[in-house]
Amino acid sequence: MLGFLKSLFQPQSSSEAAKERLRVVLLSDHLSLAPEVVELLKADLLAVMSKYVEIDERNAEVTFEQRESDFALSASVPILSVKTDRTATYRASVAVGTLHANASEDPIPSAPASPGRRRRRRRNRRLAQIQVASTTIVQASQVQATAQAQAEPLQV
Amino acid sequence: MHERSAESQAAPSAVQPRGRAIVITSGKGGVGKTTTTANVGTALAMRGARVALVDADVGLRNLDIVLGLEARVKYHLLDVLEEKVSLDEALVRDKRSEQLFLLAAAQTREKEEVDTGLMFALIERLRGEFDYVLIDCPAGIEQGFKNAVVGAQDAIVVCTPEVSAVRDADRVVGLLPNAFRPQLIVNRLRLQLVKKGKMLSVDDVNGILRLPLLGVIPDEPDIIVATNKGEPLALNPLSAVGASYRAIAAKLAGDDVEAPQVREKTSFFASLVGLFGGRS
Numbered sequence: 001m002l003g004f005l006k007s008l009f010q011p012q013s014s015s016e017a018a019k020e021r022l023r024v025v026l027l028s029d030h031l032s033l034a035p036e037v038v039e040l041l042k043a044d045l046l047a048v049m050s051k052y053v054e055i056d057e058r059n060a061e062v063t064f065e066q067r068e069s070d071f072a073l074s075a076s077v078p079i080l081s082v083k084t085d086r087t088a089t090y091r092a093s094v095a096v097g098t099l100h101a102n103a104s105e106d107p108i109p110s111a112p113a114s115p116g117r118r119r120r121r122r123r124n125r126r127l128a129q130i131q132v133a134s135t136t137i138v139q140a141s142q143v144q145a146t147a148q149a150q151a152e153p154l155q156v
Numbered sequence: 157m158h159e160r161s162a163e164s165q166a167a168p169s170a171v172q173p174r175g176r177a178i179v180i181t182s183g184k185g186g187v188g189k190t191t192t193t194a195n196v197g198t199a200l201a202m203r204g205a206r207v208a209l210v211d212a213d214v215g216l217r218n219l220d221i222v223l224g225l226e227a228r229v230k231y232h233l234l235d236v237l238e239e240k241v242s243l244d245e246a247l248v249r250d251k252r253s254e255q256l257f258l259l260a261a262a263q264t265r266e267k268e269e270v271d272t273g274l275m276f277a278l279i280e281r282l283r284g285e286f287d288y289v290l291i292d293c294p295a296g297i298e299q300g301f302k303n304a305v306v307g308a309q310d311a312i313v314v315c316t317p318e319v320s321a322v323r324d325a326d327r328v329v330g331l332l333p334n335a336f337r338p339q340l341i342v343n344r345l346r347l348q349l350v351k352k353g354k355m356l357s358v359d360d361v362n363g364i365l366r367l368p369l370l371g372v373i374p375d376e377p378d379i380i381v382a383t384n385k386g387e388p389l390a391l392n393p394l395s396a397v398g399a400s401y402r403a404i405a406a407k408l409a410g411d412d413v414e415a416p417q418v419r420e421k422t423s424f425f426a427s428l429v430g431l432f433g434g435r436s
Contacts, residue, residue: 015357023364
């Protein structure tokens with residue numbers, strides 16, 4: 001009974017803490033990525049993205065998370081505006097170190113841009129969701145992952 | 157040497173029936189590999205199988221102690237590998253079972269002295285003579301681990317519900333040959349602690365390792381008593397731990413058995429629930 005009452009006031013049991021610690025430690029074990037490597041990866045990822053879109057680097061988040069059966073690299077990067085002209089192809093295959101990233105095949109909206117629309121577009125902050133899936137046990141040198149940048153049609 | 161071994165493993169001889177060589181491993185030390193080897197071996201022998209237990213923990217041998225056979229050991233693994241004595245001379249027959257044999261590790265030698273190729277050949281030979289060859293793997297992932305794994309076709313991974321043990325088990329599973337289908341034994345589970353949220357549950361452990369679950373061993377004081385006496389609990393019909401080991405042996409042998417539910421002995425209420433068939 002006392003244990004039950006205690007558990008009401010304890011936000012996290014020690015087994016929950018153990019699970020979380022295991023999750024984090026196995027993540028880096030499996031990916032063989034040191035924290036500084038993750039930082040480098042993040043910097044490269046953002047550098048690649050900023051070739052095509054203007055992004056809000058300060059609010060960009062790159063994290064690893066465990067999913068049902070694998071680990072995923074999740075990047076949440078606020079997009080401030082689209083930089084280049086839309087006739088340019090948005091398929092890009094960019095090698096970042098050993099990580100191979102492919103931009104999505106979805107073409108960006110091809111509506112003719114009036115000056116007014118372009119301004120409104122600038123005001124719209126957009127979020128690009130990137131998910132990089134990996135198998136559970138991979139060496140960093142073998143990671144071949146696909147990043148998908150989803151661009152939704154603009155709603156004004 | 158490894159390459160050659162792998163090849164001959166891939167093409168098993170069709171002529172003679174072969175026993176199964178299974179390595180009992182964990183990565184981390186002190187999680188119960190040796191106790192597991194002794195008990196699963198004993199339980200398999202009780203079922204009528206011919207079983208050889210090989211202590212691959214050269215330099216830190218203990219399997220003979222857990223089995224209560226230390227006084228009978230005259231020769232060891234390295235004596236056989238170096239052809240000082242024959243295999244038959246070095247195999248120690250168990251006190252209680254005529255089906256169970258032990259090949260002890262050398263206590264005063266080092267793991268690096270074991271030749272991987274010779275070890276492979278020895279396990280192959282034992283497979284010709286026994287239904288099961290259980291290899292008690294040393295802790296660690298170095299030479300001793302490699303020598304213990306080289307002749308095996310499969311593995312049992314022993315893990316306790318602790319962060320360090322799960323991490324090491326995860327590492328060891330990644331180092332096993334691809335052909336293996338390792339199975340998991342969760343050892344020293346304390347259900348009361350799990351219920352209170354103070355211990356990782358079997359699902360927590362296996363949610364990470366994702367191996368076929370071979371069995372769960374409750375943490376009971378009689379394990380210590382049994383080790384003190386050198387009598388594996390698998391022999392004790394009244395022990396919950398013994399029942400778990402016997403169920404593991406049955407499962408290994410291919411019987412479709414329901415593993416005994418791990419119950420808390422200490423709680424009267426839990427035993428009552430158990431009596432009426434509830435899942436505790």
